[in-house]
């Protein structure tokens with residue numbers, strides 16, 4: 001038996017090991033290979049690979065192979081290096097943006113201590129930019145970044161920072177492809193560069209909902225092995241003027257108010273959301289307006305079918321293909337099927353993905369899909385505080401979030417919202433008639449901000465950023481971007497099944 005080398009990992013003999021055995025399974029995940037020493041007639045070769053831990057966490061583990069001769073060791077090293085080089089999905093050069101200001105202000109430390117050493121071991125080279133101001137990364141991507149030099153972009157920060165990155169990338173892709181990014185009816189060109197998220201923000205919903213955890217090491221390993229996950233993007237316009245893109249939560253009412261209030265408490269870090277959440281729950285504001293939507297037709301899946309979007313999701317594959325092949329026909333066929341709902345709402349949420357995060361492990365719409373070309377429009381009508389609490393508690397429990405009389409959900413391709421105070425004269429007249437001499441307007445008191453009446457309108461929380469307008473037109477662009485992720489894996493615990 002060959003003696004173990006002086007590393008903490010157990011030694012395994014390489015010579016007799018054949019492809020298909022346990023070692024070969026691990027070699028599929030290899031990203032580091034280096035011959036470190038030679039003993040008498042023995043070559044020692046540590047190989048790093050990915051090991052799955054609990055709750056979707058990945059860790060880098062190491063196995064040490066020993067070969068009886070230097071020549072056989074070199075053959076193994078060369079063979080594995082060749083396999084790795086032939087794998088085109090693994091990135092070799094990455095453009096990294098770090099937000100030093102997000103979350104608990106740990107972005108730089110997290111990257112330097114947990115991520116950079118892994119990239120170095122895997123032979124991934126990087127160009128790192130620590131942002132100096134908000135929108136630095138977005139503007140750099142739009143105008144300066146030499147994107148041809150890179151295989152992907154990495155974002156170290158929270159959902160707001162990720163939003164900056166995709167705004168830069170999407171805009172740049174459209175301009176390079178002569179597509180007008182400002183037009184709401186334009187078919188946008190998908191971005192070719194994948195984006196990796198190293199979570200270092202306050203909610204980290206986009207990372208959590210695409211990987212299953214907000215762990216920087218896990219995300220770094222998904223980037224290194226070259227995973228790919230397509231993702232829908234919503235474009236948001238106001239009067240045909242482009243406002244923003246959104247990939248996770250677009251929330252008016254409760255979530256808009258929480259965000260507005262929490263920005264003033266940024267010094268508190270992620271805890272600001274808990275305090276603002278409690279405050280806005282107690283405030284219990286409702287808002288009037290009109291929601292119109294184009295239901296998603298002819299696709300697989302409904303918001304209440306209990307089918308979670310998981311790695312290799314068939315719903316996303318099916319709907320993605322359908323929408324890319326028949327996009328034009330589909331849009332035309334559905335024109336004219338707009339539905340309209342007027343009312344008083346505590347919250348209007350559009351979840352383009354589950355929006356799972358540590359605060360809400362199933363998310364706001366547990367059966368929403370990452371890449372099916374739709375968003376789940378959730379309307380929470382005015383109800384008592386007690387009922388609203390029941391609704392909020394369902395974000396954290398196993399009960400059906402939508403099985404409440406004052407909550408409805410629609411899977412849609414497009415929707416519009418007009419707050420009551422922006423409605424046209426004819427709509428207002430209709431409201432007056434429908435609501436018996438305008439009692440519906442009793443809460444509105446914009447002229448008397450000091451009188452303590454409820455405000456007439458809220459703001460939209462768009463992936464953690466406040467929108468400047470309340471009347472919006474939202475359209476889903478199926479699979480516009482790609483992440484270095486593979487969706488949440490559903491594995492039997494302890495099983496390693498990545499051999500493909």
Ligand SMILES: CCCCCCCCCCCCC/C=C/[C@@H](O)[C@H](COP(=O)(O)O)NC(=O)CCCCC
Pocket residue numbers: 158159160161201202203204205248249255258259273274277355357359360364392393395396461462463464465
């Ligand atoms: C009484 C129990 C109530 C429990 C309610 C918990 C509900 C939590 C749902 C959170 C959904 C989050 C959707 C994601 C939003 C993020 O994009 C956004 C910005 O993130 P980041 O840039 O990382 O800061 N986060 C929020 O808007 C925070 C919402 C928190 C609401 C309590």
Ligand SMILES: Nc1ncnc2c1ncn2[C@@H]1O[C@H](COP(=O)(O)OP(=O)(O)O)[C@@H](O)[C@H]1O
Pocket residue numbers: 098099100101102103104130131132133134135136156157158159160161162164200201202203204464465
């Ligand atoms: N260097 C910087 N200084 C100030 N703000 C920044 C900087 N870099 C990025 N930002 C902005 O910080 C905001 C929050 O970033 P994010 O990473 O999402 O953290 P959090 O999750 O805590 O909100 C985003 O709106 C982003 O545009």
Ligand SMILES: [Ca+2]
Pocket residue numbers: 232351352353368369370371372373374375
């Ligand atoms: Ca979706």
